[in-house]
Amino acid sequence: MPDYDAAKLSGISDLKGSEKYLIRNKAEIRNQLISLARKPDIITAYFNEGKRYMLTAVLGTIDDRGLVVLDFGPDDATTKQAIASGRLVCTAKHDGVPIRFSCENLKSARFQSLPAIAAPLPKSMHRLQRREFFRVTTPKLSGPRCEIPVPEGSLPHQLTILNISIGGAGMVDTSGRLHTQVLERFEGCRLFLPDHEVLEIDLIIRNNWTETTSNGELLSRYGISFEGLTVNDNAELQRYIFHLQILDPQ
Structure with missing residues (x-):
């Protein structure tokens, strides 16, 4: 399970939207999401135009349906408001490297018998290169x-x-x-x-x-x-x- 007690917020502007950090390859995006799920890395998910946020984590992907699955998070009320907003801007640091992606068309779901959030795989992702x-x-x-x-x-x-x-x-x-x-x-x-x-x-x-x-x-x-x-x-x-x-x- 994600360790939310030790979580640190990730800034929504860490990458400043620079095109040179943009990934569009679907397979590469999926692999990065799977990497985030292994630990899992804590994600700060912003909604309502960045005015609100929730903590979550990538639980996995459902490849045959083209979905990414996020943890429901530690606060049910905040998570329900985030789902109702329809869009999350997710930021994290994987091995210290900033990552950002957006999830839209959010749905309540269950994953491995636990409550979760499901969304189509992001169409793009910003990731700072290690070099x-x-x-x-x-x-x-x-x-x-x-x-x-x-x-x-x-x-x-x-x-x-x-x-x-x-x-x-x-x-x-x-x-x-x-x-x-x-x-x-x-x-x-x-x-x-x-x-x-x-x-x-x-x-x-x-x-x-x-x-x-x-x-x-x-x-x-x-x-x-x-x-x-x-x-x-x-x-x-x-x-x-x-x-x-x-x-x-x-």
């Missing part, structure tokens, strides 16, 4: 850096890249000049990767915080996602990350 989720630590000496342009001809912001993945990076601004907020977008930024091509991309701030070093210095830290990577840029970034993994396989 875009896990970041590689960069060298402390001669490591990569990021240059964020500043309007009106001022000197650009120079940020040190602490870790990097295909999807984003963790950066630090030692100068403290950059003042920004979550979800702010910066266009025309440049990534300087040692011994590799300079990449021009857009950045979106996903989180920021300040930390104090052992000598009392304040550092501004940022978690960012990459946007607008061309196919060639993506390949160049993958080559750089592969190079880092060879240098430090840990």
Whole structure:
């Protein structure tokens, strides 16, 4: 049975609906649902346009009828309201990787003699790729850096890249000049990767915080996602990350 007592809510906007994470292959969607059912992973299912939610889990699929079966959940009243809404936006993290899919035409059902929710298999699913989720630590000496342009001809912001993945990076601004907020977008930024091509991309701030070093210095830290990577840029970034993994396989 799902362990709802230890459940943590999954955010409805973890993937931001990006097309590059979209799965449409029916067999792949089914396999992912079966993977969610094995543990099972707790799902946060939002309804009423995201204003309400319930906790549930994938119990399995009924292949000959093209259905996915969800657990009825720990709160009968909330589950009945969710079914009446007609649509659930389901979010979960499988092995730490965010997943999101929608279920429509919801019906009360029974599965293995227990109350459940049945719905047609989702037509699509958003799933972050592992290679875009896990970041590689960069060298402390001669490591990569990021240059964020500043309007009106001022000197650009120079940020040190602490870790990097295909999807984003963790950066630090030692100068403290950059003042920004979550979800702010910066266009025309440049990534300087040692011994590799300079990449021009857009950045979106996903989180920021300040930390104090052992000598009392304040550092501004940022978690960012990459946007607008061309196919060639993506390949160049993958080559750089592969190079880092060879240098430090840990």
